[in-house]
Amino acid sequence: MSSASINSSAGSLADAPAHVEKRRGWLASVVHHALSRWGTRLSLAWIGLVAFCAVFAPFLANSFPLLVKIDGHWSSPAMTHLTAVDVTLVIAVFSSIVILNFKGLSRLAQAGIFLVILLATLTIAHFVIKPPLVRGYEEYRELKQEGRVQAMLPAPIPYSPSDHLKDQFDFTHPQPWAPSGSHLFGTEQNGEDVLSVMIYACRIAMSIGFISTGIAVFIGIIVGGFMGYFVGWVDLLGMRLVEVFGAIPTIYLLLAFCAAFERDIYMVMAIIGLTGWTSDARFVRAEFLRLRGQDFVHAAIAAGLPLRSVLFRHLLPNALAPILVSASFGVAAAILSESVLSFLGLGLPVDAASWGRLLNQSVGQGGGFHLWLAMYPGLAIFLTVFSYNVIGESLRDALDPRLNPQ
Amino acid sequence: MTQKPLLQIRDLNIAFDTPRGQIRPVRDVSLDIFPGQIVALVGESGCGKSVTSLSILRLIPTPPGKVLSGKISLESRDLLALTEKEMRKVRGKDIAMIFQEPMTSLNPVYTIGDQIVEAIMLHQHVDTKRAYEIAEESLREVGIADAHRRLHEYPHQMSGGMRQRVMIAMALSCKPRLLIADEPTTALDVTIQAQILELLRKLQRETGMAILLITHDLGVVAENADVVAVMYASRVVEVATVEEIFDHPKHPYTQGLLRSVPKLGAPEGRLESISGAVPNPARFPTGCKFHPRCPLTRQAAVKVPADQTVEIKTVEEKFRVLKICTTMEPELREIEQRHWGACHLVENYERSKVSLPVLDHRREVTANVVDTEHEGSLVLDELEQGRKEQNS
Numbered sequence: 001m002s003s004a005s006i007n008s009s010a011g012s013l014a015d016a017p018a019h020v021e022k023r024r025g026w027l028a029s030v031v032h033h034a035l036s037r038w039g040t041r042l043s044l045a046w047i048g049l050v051a052f053c054a055v056f057a058p059f060l061a062n063s064f065p066l067l068v069k070i071d072g073h074w075s076s077p078a079m080t081h082l083t084a085v086d087v088t089l090v091i092a093v094f095s096s097i098v099i100l101n102f103k104g105l106s107r108l109a110q111a112g113i114f115l116v117i118l119l120a121t122l123t124i125a126h127f128v129i130k131p132p133l134v135r136g137y138e139e140y141r142e143l144k145q146e147g148r149v150q151a152m153l154p155a156p157i158p159y160s161p162s163d164h165l166k167d168q169f170d171f172t173h174p175q176p177w178a179p180s181g182s183h184l185f186g187t188e189q190n191g192e193d194v195l196s197v198m199i200y201a202c203r204i205a206m207s208i209g210f211i212s213t214g215i216a217v218f219i220g221i222i223v224g225g226f227m228g229y230f231v232g233w234v235d236l237l238g239m240r241l242v243e244v245f246g247a248i249p250t251i252y253l254l255l256a257f258c259a260a261f262e263r264d265i266y267m268v269m270a271i272i273g274l275t276g277w278t279s280d281a282r283f284v285r286a287e288f289l290r291l292r293g294q295d296f297v298h299a300a301i302a303a304g305l306p307l308r309s310v311l312f313r314h315l316l317p318n319a320l321a322p323i324l325v326s327a328s329f330g331v332a333a334a335i336l337s338e339s340v341l342s343f344l345g346l347g348l349p350v351d352a353a354s355w356g357r358l359l360n361q362s363v364g365q366g367g368g369f370h371l372w373l374a375m376y377p378g379l380a381i382f383l384t385v386f387s388y389n390v391i392g393e394s395l396r397d398a399l400d401p402r403l404n405p406q
Numbered sequence: 407m408t409q410k411p412l413l414q415i416r417d418l419n420i421a422f423d424t425p426r427g428q429i430r431p432v433r434d435v436s437l438d439i440f441p442g443q444i445v446a447l448v449g450e451s452g453c454g455k456s457v458t459s460l461s462i463l464r465l466i467p468t469p470p471g472k473v474l475s476g477k478i479s480l481e482s483r484d485l486l487a488l489t490e491k492e493m494r495k496v497r498g499k500d501i502a503m504i505f506q507e508p509m510t511s512l513n514p515v516y517t518i519g520d521q522i523v524e525a526i527m528l529h530q531h532v533d534t535k536r537a538y539e540i541a542e543e544s545l546r547e548v549g550i551a552d553a554h555r556r557l558h559e560y561p562h563q564m565s566g567g568m569r570q571r572v573m574i575a576m577a578l579s580c581k582p583r584l585l586i587a588d589e590p591t592t593a594l595d596v597t598i599q600a601q602i603l604e605l606l607r608k609l610q611r612e613t614g615m616a617i618l619l620i621t622h623d624l625g626v627v628a629e630n631a632d633v634v635a636v637m638y639a640s641r642v643v644e645v646a647t648v649e650e651i652f653d654h655p656k657h658p659y660t661q662g663l664l665r666s667v668p669k670l671g672a673p674e675g676r677l678e679s680i681s682g683a684v685p686n687p688a689r690f691p692t693g694c695k696f697h698p699r700c701p702l703t704r705q706a707a708v709k710v711p712a713d714q715t716v717e718i719k720t721v722e723e724k725f726r727v728l729k730i731c732t733t734m735e736p737e738l739r740e741i742e743q744r745h746w747g748a749c750h751l752v753e754n755y756e757r758s759k760v761s762l763p764v765l766d767h768r769r770e771v772t773a774n775v776v777d778t779e780h781e782g783s784l785v786l787d788e789l790e791q792g793r794k795e796q797n798s
Contacts, residue, residue, distance in 0.1 A: 306528075
């Protein structure tokens with residue numbers, strides 16, 4: 001019910017362009033202010049590019065052609081080799097665009113529908129989509145050489161990330177290969193195309209940042225919110241909990257876990273999230289402490305609203321600002337942590353596409369330094385972390401009332 | 407007049423635990439509010455009037471605050487015995503409250519409409535569309551022009567007076583039977599004050615709700631209240647009808663308060679004030695809490711033998727007061743018919759009996775308050791005219 005009202009105001013916002021300038025909500029004006037800087041826009045553009053690569057990776061880099069005509073028959077090997085995750089990602093993006101354009105729905109309903117679609121696609125895709133287990137990456141390259149391909153539309157980068165180029169094995173010229181016309185960013189030691197791996201690695205970069213920060217923010221809001229609202233012994237216990245978790249060095253914990261257990265990206269996300277919530281909790285607590293004495297909170301209680309509504313509808317949105325800032329820094333830190341782990345050769349399964357793993361290979365097994373294996377993934381990590389930091393900075397500035405008089 | 411009181415407060419005692427020990431901002435407060443009555447609770451800052459009003463809705467933060475004893479009942483329900491869940495149904499629906507600061511009483515991140523609608527949907531169980539209609543209606547009732555558009559505006563787009571109107575609309579949207587107005591006009595400028603009070607009075611007459619008006623503005627009291635309760639340092643010291651309070655104030659504190667109001671046509675000079683300051687709730691004086699500031703006891707002390715008086719030294723002065731005032735706390739007694747006071751030196755105090763201040767009184771509605779909307783705008787027009795003339 002509450003979100004219904006939020007949406008109807010958003011709806012009317014869109015209906016009355018003449019009043020847009022005047023009617024902009026507080027959060028919207030903060031976002032607007034942050035976006036007025038070109039640095040923020042560039043950063044968002046980069047994050048957008050990374051997100052685009054993450055979602056559409058199989059259409060950007062694939063050993064299987066998007067369309068091919070063999071013996072007079074058209075087919076799309078790229079489509080038949082899509083995995084359940086690939087399909088789910090694409091469907092999720094398109095359905096979210098469609099849902100967001102439905103004006104009649106409340107934000108909560110939109111989120112609910114999106115989640116249902118996401119889960120449904122994931123389950124259905126898991127059972128329905130069965131890509132061939134054995135992938136002959138060189139199949140179409142060989143068919144083409146044999147001249148059986150009449151027409152072909154290859155992906156922009158015609159190499160899958162785990163394509164080891166077995167058909168091009170050359171004893172006199174061992175991998176890794178330096179950048180060249182056919183491999184723009186070169187290849188790594190197993191023969192995988194670096195650009196292709198980097199495109200697929202966007203998935204890990206995006207998901208590790210968002211999921212681990214999401215876990216951290218969620219825990220932080222709950223713990224910090226209760227501490228700030230109830231004060232007294234709840235606050236006392238909560239702060240001790242925050243201190244205990246704050247004392248755990250994340251990177252050592254990760255190293256220990258990675259050494260002890262099977263390498264798993266979800267474990268890395270969970271550990272970063274479960275240890276990183278303390279700063280969010282502090283922010284939320286401080287904000288709630290500030291807000292709980294304000295008249296509109298008293299007014300909300302005096303109107304008979306339940307605790308749930310007072311806490312999460314009236315207090316939380318007013319406390320969201322510093323969390324947004326800390327979350328964007330948290331995303332950057334999580335990406336960096338994963339890169340560090342992968343660089344040390346500990347974080348992810350060895351065949352996972354990750355920027356950190358490419359970095360790891362820049363120093364060859366037989367010695368020697370491969371510049372392209374350090375530069376391109378390093379640049380991607382740098383740009384992504386830098387972008388999140390710039391976004392965090394500009395959000396913080398936009399939220400500072402002394403810099404942004406209303 | 408055999409109506410039953412809407413709200414009954416009986417011997418309310420409230421304490422706050424502070425690092426420096428317990429303080430008791432409300433002691434033995436009893437008050438009755440009848441349907442359709444405007445009861446004013448008057449007193450200086452820190453006398454306990456706001457704490458009393460907050461305790462009715464159980465909004466006192468616990469801890470550190472707690473109700474030591476007493477009873478607050480809405481008709482026959484004991485509010486202090488309700489569970490938090492039951493209490494939520496009373497808040498907003500039976501008893502609504504408007505606060506002092508309209509600038510901060512609205513949530514800055516939601517539109518006016520969203521905030522009004524939330525309470526309406528909660529208490530009246532209607533769907534969103536109907537709730538918005540009710541909200542628009544109540545905005546119109548409080549005199550907000552272009553209510554439909556205003557519903558979708560944010561608080562920062564409105565002026566203080568407008569926001570207070572919104573607060574009133576929000577409070578009245580669920581048709582409460584009692585409205586607690588905690589200094590509703592303190593933060594507003596004088597012309598807006600008048601408009602808001604006119605509006606409250608008009609809505610009160612239309613809906614028949616009761617109002618507990620908490621204020622330290624005696625002008626507001628004289629214009630609006632039916633019954634006045636004067637609080638000083640955690641206790642109610644005088645209760646009477648508004649006419650009685652202003653014509654025959656009995657308690658020296660009330661008399662002092664009334665003397666300190668500027669009067670039209672009075673000779674120029676310094677405005678009279680009550681000497682001294684409100685005592686710190688952590689260190690209330692013994693006996694009658696007003697005795698260090700009371701002119702009556704000083705005058706009386708001159709006339710009696712020295713063994714019946716006590717000397718008081720402060721930084722500024724040295725004087726004698728009656729011993730009884732420093733040892734015995736006076737109770738609220740019915741010193742005259744329908745007039746309660748708590749002072750040893752008031753006439754008849756010795757002979758009167760302790761009784762509860764129950765006063766079902768309504769002021770006579772005079773003719774000049776009927777056309778309120780027009781009056782307000784006329785005043786504004788005149789002001790506008792005056793300003794223009796000054797400018798030119």
